[in-house]
Amino acid sequence: MTTEASPSTTPTMPTARTSPEAPELSPATRTQLYETMVLSRTYEEAILREYHADKGPGFDIGKGLVPGEMHLSAGQEPVAAGVCAHLSADDAVTATHRPHHLAIAHGVDLRKMTAEIFGREGGLGRGRGGHMHLFDPATHFSCSGIIAEGYPPALGQAFAFRRRGTDRIAVAVTGEGAANQGGFHESLNLAARWSLPVVFVVEDNDWGISVPRDVATAIGSNADRASAYGIPGERIEDNDVEAVHAAAGRAVARARAGEGPSLIEVHTLRLWGHFEGDAQGYRSDLDEVPGRDPIPAYEARLREAGLLDDARIAEIKDDASSRVEDAIQFAKSSPIPDPTTATDYVFA
Amino acid sequence: MTITEAPQATRRLTTSKAMVEAIAQEMERDESVFYLGEDVGAYGGIFSSTTGLLERFGPERIIDTPISETAFIGLGIGAAVEGMRPIVEVMFADFMGVCLDQIYNHMAKIHFESGGNVKVPMVLTMATGGGYSDGAQHSQCLWGTLAHLPGMKVVVPSSPADAKGLMTAAIRDDNPVVYMFHKGVMGLPWMAKNPRSIEEVPDGEHLVPIGKARIAREGSDVTVVTLSLSVHHALDVAEKLAPQGIDVEVIDLRSLVPLDREAILTSVGKTGRLVVVDEDYLSYGVSAEVIATITDQDPGMLVVPPRRIAVPDVPIPYAHDLEYAVLPRHDRIEAAIRATAG
Numbered sequence: 126m127t128t129e130a131s132p133s134t135t136p137t138m139p140t141a142r143t144s145p146e147a148p149e150l151s152p153a154t155r156t157q158l159y160e161t162m163v164l165s166r167t168y169e170e171a172i173l174r175e176y177h178a179d180k181g182p183g184f185d186i187g188k189g190l191v192p193g194e195m196h197l198s199a200g201q202e203p204v205a206a207g208v209c210a211h212l213s214a215d216d217a218v219t220a221t222h223r224p225h226h227l228a229i230a231h232g233v234d235l236r237k238m239t240a241e242i243f244g245r246e247g248g249l250g251r252g253r254g255g256h257m258h259l260f261d262p263a264t265h266f267s268c269s270g271i272i273a274e275g276y277p278p279a280l281g282q283a284f285a286f287r288r289r290g291t292d293r294i295a296v297a298v299t300g301e302g303a304a305n306q307g308g309f310h311e312s313l314n315l316a317a318r319w320s321l322p323v324v325f326v327v328e329d330n331d332w333g334i335s336v337p338r339d340v341a342t343a344i345g346s347n348a349d350r351a352s353a354y355g356i357p358g359e360r361i362e363d364n365d366v367e368a369v370h371a372a373a374g375r376a377v378a379r380a381r382a383g384e385g386p387s388l389i390e391v392h393t394l395r396l397w398g399h400f401e402g403d404a405q406g407y408r409s410d411l412d413e414v415p416g417r418d419p420i421p422a423y424e425a426r427l428r429e430a431g432l433l434d435d436a437r438i439a440e441i442k443d444d445a446s447s448r449v450e451d452a453i454q455f456a457k458s459s460p461i462p463d464p465t466t467a468t469d470y471v472f473a
Numbered sequence: 474m475t476i477t478e479a480p481q482a483t484r485r486l487t488t489s490k491a492m493v494e495a496i497a498q499e500m501e502r503d504e505s506v507f508y509l510g511e512d513v514g515a516y517g518g519i520f521s522s523t524t525g526l527l528e529r530f531g532p533e534r535i536i537d538t539p540i541s542e543t544a545f546i547g548l549g550i551g552a553a554v555e556g557m558r559p560i561v562e563v564m565f566a567d568f569m570g571v572c573l574d575q576i577y578n579h580m581a582k583i584h585f586e587s588g589g590n591v592k593v594p595m596v597l598t599m600a601t602g603g604g605y606s607d608g609a610q611h612s613q614c615l616w617g618t619l620a621h622l623p624g625m626k627v628v629v630p631s632s633p634a635d636a637k638g639l640m641t642a643a644i645r646d647d648n649p650v651v652y653m654f655h656k657g658v659m660g661l662p663w664m665a666k667n668p669r670s671i672e673e674v675p676d677g678e679h680l681v682p683i684g685k686a687r688i689a690r691e692g693s694d695v696t697v698v699t700l701s702l703s704v705h706h707a708l709d710v711a712e713k714l715a716p717q718g719i720d721v722e723v724i725d726l727r728s729l730v731p732l733d734r735e736a737i738l739t740s741v742g743k744t745g746r747l748v749v750v751d752e753d754y755l756s757y758g759v760s761a762e763v764i765a766t767i768t769d770q771d772p773g774m775l776v777v778p779p780r781r782i783a784v785p786d787v788p789i790p791y792a793h794d795l796e797y798a799v800l801p802r803h804d805r806i807e808a809a810i811r812a813t814a815g
């Protein structure tokens with residue numbers, strides 16, 4: 126490890142509280158951010174519909190075309206759109222148990238991803254993985270159902286990218302609840318010490334299932350924790366895709382330039398339950414939640430800027446719907462895996 | 474929680490309600506008992522393991538933790554060492570990887586390493602099992618792993634009454650006890666309704682000694698040794714086969730450590746035929762241990778080779794048909810019993 130473990134020259138970085146001036150985004154980029162968010166939301170609305178279509182009578186989690194736990198990311202689209210806008214399919218993204226928005230923004234094939242969620246042979250994992258375990262070698266996308274355990278493998282992807290002499294990077298995402306896990310802190314330290322090209326992203330949606338951030342976490346901002354590892358930390362207070370885009374741009378540039386990791390925390394929003402079927406009886410902020418939906422807010426902003434009008438919005442939404450319905454149709458018509466192959470793929 | 478004040482001697486309760494009742498009764502009886510874990514407060518436990526307890530005992534004793542299993546299991550160990558009686562929940566057995574060191578190098582070894590001078594009277598609870606497409610990281614049983622590592626008792630109730638009786642015994646035990654409950658036996662409103670997950674439960678104090686298996690069904694032709702949700706499946710199959718002239722005895726192990734080898738030997742001594750059903754992985758697991766119990770004593774007790782029905786060393790697949798192909802369900806259990814009954 127001697128070549129990687131050269132003494133770090135990175136000085137302790139102050140935590141940014143307010144974002145420095147962001148460069149004006151091009152109209153194309155702004156529309157693109159909106160389109161990505163709309164596609165993600167359209168997708169999840171369709172999954173929501175399919176998930177609940179045949180869970181009854183009552184609610185049986187094991188029933189239906191899409192069985193098992195379902196964690197949807199509605200409200201968190203600005204994080205995915207803003208961060209992944211800086212990436213290509215050559216860069217790695219490691220998501221959490223709530224992965225769809227990140228997969229979509231990173232360009233994971235919609236059909237294969239949907240087929241996986243439906244447990245079909247044509248899915249990313251041939252129906253073996255499911256919605257929390259999406260692995261796409263084409264875009265270096267992966268996720269994990271075990272909290273914070275997606276961080277450590279991201280270090281290895283970053284290590285491999287650098288060892289091969291590329292400027293590719295890895296982006297690792299967790300929730301704010303996961304930032305209290307050992308894997309989170311060990312990863313920050315190791316990445317900082319070895320100056321690995323990683324961008325750590327924390328999606329702070331205020332809740333770790335039923336436990337609020339301030340009950341679980343000793344400090345208000347996980348971005349402050351970055352300073353303990355000598356790397357820059359930035360917290361974006363508003364769930365605004367352009368603010369995320371700006372912060373991610375700085376972190377990605379730093380990683381690509383070989384200057385090491387950064388941490389970005391976005392104060393985002395869990396619009397729906399932790400998982401589908403979660404009655405959210407514990408939740409104190411439900412009344413104001415719909416009003417904080419980031420997509421209508423951004424839509425209004427782009428209308429004001431003259432980038433969107435009714436016709437263009439309808440076109441974007443129609444386009445998203447047809448892509449999503451195509452993916453759902455593909456999933457439904459993909460074969461159910463043959464039970465006699467249930468023990469395949471344990472070894473290479 | 475009015476159920477505890479009900480006048481009748483037994484009531485029909487779900488497994489989760491029976492488990493909660495035991496915890497509540499022990500918390501009333503002993504100030505040093507407290508419950509710690511993720512979403513155990515206002516949520517009441519993801520698998521209803523603590524429903525109503527926060528309202529009754531308050532946040533000083535029913536404690537929501539950060540997602541920091543290593544820290545809060547370790548905290549439980551430390552508190553137990555100082556004489557408290559913590560119950561610590563790991564939401565899914567699958568998550569124990571992140572905190573395994575605290576479990577098997579600390580919780581389980583302190584008593585031994587201290588030459589018996591330090592006790593760790595804590596209960597570690599966790600949910601196990603699959604059958605509802607939750608994928609490879611949320612569907613494992615893993616009780617064989619814990620039973621393999623010395624120093625902790627491992628109990629696995631299958632019925633509501635045992636859930637109460639074993640929980641009471643676990644809390645009062647001076648050893649670390651891992652209490653593993655299958656989601657499919659809890660009687661959860663959002664899972665397939667399992668008729669055996671609601672049964673009569675004794676009112677008041679109810680203790681089931683740890684280490685004593687239960688004859689869930691008496692029979693003379695074939696012994697099925699099993700545990701947890703598989704007990705329910707085995708009983709279903711036994712009922713189906715009875716009119717066809719195959720009389721199956723079903724042994725519910727109830728605990729893996731200690732293992733009631735006597736009960737296994739007695740039953741196989743009677744039937745001469747053995748099927749072991751285990752929802753954990755096949756190799757190096759419970760099924761081999763049960764069979765070794767017989768062969769160590771006298772392989773001649775078996776008139777035909779024993780059979781084992783377990784998960785064939787593959788992570789639990791997500792897709793429904795694949796998952797059902799690897800889980801020990803009715804069809805596989807029935808085929809094994811028929812083949813053994815010969």
Ligand SMILES: Cc1ncc(C[n+]2csc(CCOP(=O)(O)OP(=O)(O)O)c2C)c(N)n1
Binds near residue numbers: 302303399571
């Ligand atoms: C090691 C581990 N512990 C606990 C869990 C159960 N669990 C799943 S999601 C979750 C809350 C996660 O909260 P956060 O990290 O904030 O992400 P969010 O769900 O809010 O997106 C918990 C406790 C798990 N999957 N893995």
